[in-house]
Amino acid sequence: MDPLEIMANIDRTFPFFQPVFSADEHTIMGYEILGRYQSEDGIISLGPFFLDEDIPDEYRLEVDNYILSEALKKSLEENIDTWFFINRDANLLMLDQGETLLELLLSFCAKGVKMEQVVLEISEKHFRGDFEQLFHLIHYYKTFGIKIAIDNIGGDSDQWERLAKVSPDILKVDLQHLRKEAGNTTFHNILYSLSMLARKIGSTLLFENIELDYQLHFAWKNGGRYYQGFYLHRPSGDFLKEDILREKLKTKCQDYIEHEKRHLKAVFNLTQLLQREINEQVNELRKHAGNLDSLLISLAKNVEDKFFRLYICDANGFQLTDNLVRKMNKWETHPQFKGKNWSWRPYFLENIMRMQNKNSGLLSDSYSDIETGETIRTFSYPLGEDQYLFMDLSYEFLYEQDGILY
Structure with missing residues (x-):
């Protein structure tokens, strides 16, 4: 993409609008403003132009502001x-x-645009x-009523610390990775941790690049209030009817x-089922078990499936x-764990x-599971006398149960 051609023909640049849908009303709640260019070969995206750091900053800013003006x-x-x-790159935003x-935004406020309508999406x-x-x-922007969205959210702990300081209104989560990492726990x-963080700092999750039903x-399952992607609607040069997908989204929901x-x-x-089985087993085995270790060994023989x-x-x-621990269809005792304390584990005391x-x-x-790396569940059972039995269900068993593994 030749930046000089674009700057010489800036009037050929124009906005496209990608709708963002809400989970609660199943309607369009907003649009992301994107840049397009009318070339001799057709309409092309200006994404590569804005992301190319070899192009002078002032070129990218001028085109960005022109497209925003046309959109408003x-x-x-x-x-x-x-x-x-x-969209604004933080490096470009801080130049001035x-x-x-x-x-620019204030000039349009004088014409009728409300600052509360603006979501500044910062990378x-x-x-x-x-x-x-x-x-x-x-x-400072927030004092004008501008909402803040942060995109390119990942697992970077430093970024999460920054998010806590900024307290953005919206966190944008890219679901492109889900297609590659569908089975990656x-x-x-x-x-899941990000959804917990969003809840703690008062942010809303927006999932983007949704291209498939799953x-x-x-x-939806992970707390997304807003959705965006080709599966819902592609960007276009026109605004759409607010309820264009209401029935589809209602049915999906x-x-x-x-x-x-x-x-x-x-x-x-x-x-x-586990409650009944373990209750019956424990009540019977306790009549003969000499101590807790022998009770555990007797119980293991009956639940190894x-x-x-x-x-x-x-x-x-x-x-x-x-x-x-059962390994290679045999039970092993690991005495080094006796006396350890697990109260530090999340939700243990709760x-x-x-x-x-x-x-x-x-x-x-x-x-x-920390030791095996496999996806598991734990069944916890009160034995009485302030004693609690913990039993880790195997991945193989969970896999065979319909709707249990995830």
């Missing part, structure tokens, strides 16, 4: 009252401390400047709800028995209290 003019002409997502962009992952100055600018866990399902209900029912049924690790802890998380209050077992969510 069009919105005023057609009386479009919605949110507009405006964001003054040019703010002046700061490769920012080379002073983050404190960037944070100051972002907070690490990727799923990072997104990606939309994934976004109902499908996902039914799927999730079936999953929750399967988890509930398995929990009830489901579990691969068993141990008992007290109410404070101190392990009272050896680890009993689950102990839940078992105390309900006097029944609990089935955990799916998670990656």
